[in-house]
Amino acid sequence: MSANRLNLILNHLLNQINEFVNAENFVATTESLFQNIPLAEPDKIFHLTATYVQDKFPQKVNLGVGAYRDNDGNPWILPVVRKAEQIIINDPNTNHEYLQITGLPTFRTASAKLILGVDSPAIKENRVSTCQSISGTGANHLGFLFLSRFYRKDVPVLISNPTWVNHKDIVRSVGLEFREYAYYNPKTNGLDIDGFLEALNDAPNGSIVLLHACAHNPTGVDPSQEQWCKIADVIGAKNHFPFFDCAYQGFASGDLDKDAWAVRHFVQRGFELLICQSYSKNFGLYGQRAGCLTVVSKNADAAIKIESQLARLQRAEISNPPAYGARIVSLVLNDPQLHAEWVEDLRTMSYRIIEMRKQLYDKLIELRTPGTWNHILEQIGMFSYTGLRTSQVKVLIQKYHIYLTDNGRISMAGLSTKNIDYFAKSLDDVVRNVE
Ligand SMILES: Cc1ncc(COP(=O)(O)O)c(C=O)c1O
Known part of the structure; x- marks a missing residue:
């Protein structure tokens, strides 16, 4: 055998041994690809x-x-929710098919009416787009995702200091930046309206302003109607974009219209805006994840386009939303008798x-x-x-x-x-x- 051929055979053997050893090591190692990621703090x-x-x-x-x-x-469990559940279970037409990508239509229209008011000009003029969401959290996420794609990425989201623990992470998760505005005054345990207005004024024009529609979490401090008017003045003057998070309608004061006052005031003044609704607290449907994202725009043409894009974003994220909680809410909101019973339950809470x-x-x-x-x-x-x-x-x-x-x-x-x-x-x- 020539020296060359012997060399070839030896190299081949060596390669085989290496492959074997590497394969052994690969199986034997307990080192993870994710070994060095940081341990996240528990919520x-x-x-x-x-x-x-x-x-x-x-x-x-x-x-x-x-x-x-x-x-x-x-x-x-709200008595009206128990009642609605029975009706749904006993309905022979109830099934477990997929909902539409944007959710249950009767739920979406009822949600828009609930927050905007049945006589809202925005609804009458077809300037409203809606998309059922994974409760209030999902509405926040979808709302910010939508803005990150179709509004601007070069402006911050202005967030109250303090705010609901999840807001910052949600904003970050879609690649937007946030900046805090003064909100709570520890000396008075009330609203720092001057600091709030100053921060709105100092922010870049066109910033997104995250506002708690009512029952601010965590402080429980809400602006008065007069203060809301001042806030709207500055948001208008600065061309900011209002983003309402409404997790406590009816639960805050026991009065659904009173708790929607700020949102309706902004709509009345002609703002384009976005609203996140949660039915966790006011229906006690925490685990059912029933919520809705509503966008009010300037005209019907924009509203159709917005809704089409919400559907695309939703499809890639969750395909379509869960049905059970939305069916309960839809049934109650669309039936005058059940609606009245719900208002009683809200008052109880x-x-x-x-x-x-x-x-x-x-x-x-x-x-x-x-x-x-x-x-x-x-x-x-x-x-x-x-x-x-x-x-x-x-x-x-x-x-x-x-x-x-x-x-x-x-x-x-x-x-x-x-x-x-x-x-x-x-x-x-x-x-x-x-x-
Ligand atoms: C201000 C605010 N936004 C949104 C939510 C979202 O809640 P959920 O996703 O359970 O509807 C909450 C819940 O605590 C909240 O306090």
């Missing part, structure tokens, strides 16, 4: 609830999660929360807890920004087993006639004794 509120669930202390209280509870601390505000306030006054507590009465909706410091929150959790977010926000729905004494006394103790 604060869901983490808080998980810790609460594990806590064995009998008097524990959960004031963290933004979900309605009855006076026994239990989730509440919002009035219980308002009652808890009164009782908490009275107890703190009775205990002569240092500080002023008017804001507990004045703030609106599910949450109250107590003004408690992080150090005080820590003691409430560790010593009293009362769970709340470290910014001092409490969910009023977590309070009941059974735990309010315990909460007020614990709060009194930390205010007096913890720096």
Whole structure:
């Protein structure tokens, strides 16, 4: 055998051995391709609830999660929702087919009427585009995605400081930048209207302004109608684009029209705008993910084009939205009798929360807890920004087993006639004794 041929055979053998060894290594290694990605922090509120669930202390209280509870601390299925479910289940035409890409048509039109008002000129002039979404979160995502594709990418999204924990991540997820505007004044526990207007004025023309339609989360502080007019003036003067997040219509005050006032005011003034609706709180349909994105534009031609693009974006993301929750909402909103019963259920929830505000306030006054507590009465909706410091929150959790977010926000729905004494006394103790 020639030396050349021997070399060839040896090389071939060596290659085979290498391949074998590499293959062995590949199988044997436990090193992941994703080894070095950072560990994401758990979501604060869901983490808080998980810790609460594990806590064995009998008097524990959960004031963290933004979900309605009855006076026994239990989730509440609205009676009208139970009724609608029965009707749907017993309907021989109910099936599990796909909905349209943009969702259930009767749900979408009823959603637009609910937020804009039945006599809205925008609806009459066919200037409204709608798309069913994965609840309020999905509406926010789809809304910002739409703007990132068809509006502008060179302007920031202006977000209140503070805001709902998810807003920033949603904005980032579609590649937009955000900037915060002043909102909450810790000295008055109220709105910093001057700081707010100044930030709107200072932002680049045409910025997207994220506004909480009512019951601001987390502060419970809403602008008055007069302040909304001033906000609209500056947004108009600066050509900003209003983006309304409406997660608490009817739940905030018990009055659906009152809670929609700001949105309708902007529509009346001729703005093009976008609205995200959630039926999690006002229908108690948290896990069913029923929501809607509505865009109001200047004319019917634009509205058709907008809706066609929402359908394309939706198709690539979720193909089509879930049917069950939307069917319940649609049935209730489109039936006058069920609608009236829903309004009663809304009052049950919002009035219980308002009652808890009164009782908490009275107890703190009775205990002569240092500080002023008017804001507990004045703030609106599910949450109250107590003004408690992080150090005080820590003691409430560790010593009293009362769970709340470290910014001092409490969910009023977590309070009941059974735990309010315990909460007020614990709060009194930390205010007096913890720096
Ligand atoms: C301000 C705000 N927007 C949107 C949402 C979205 O909620 P969901 O996706 O459950 O409808 C919430 C829920 O807490 C909220 O507070």
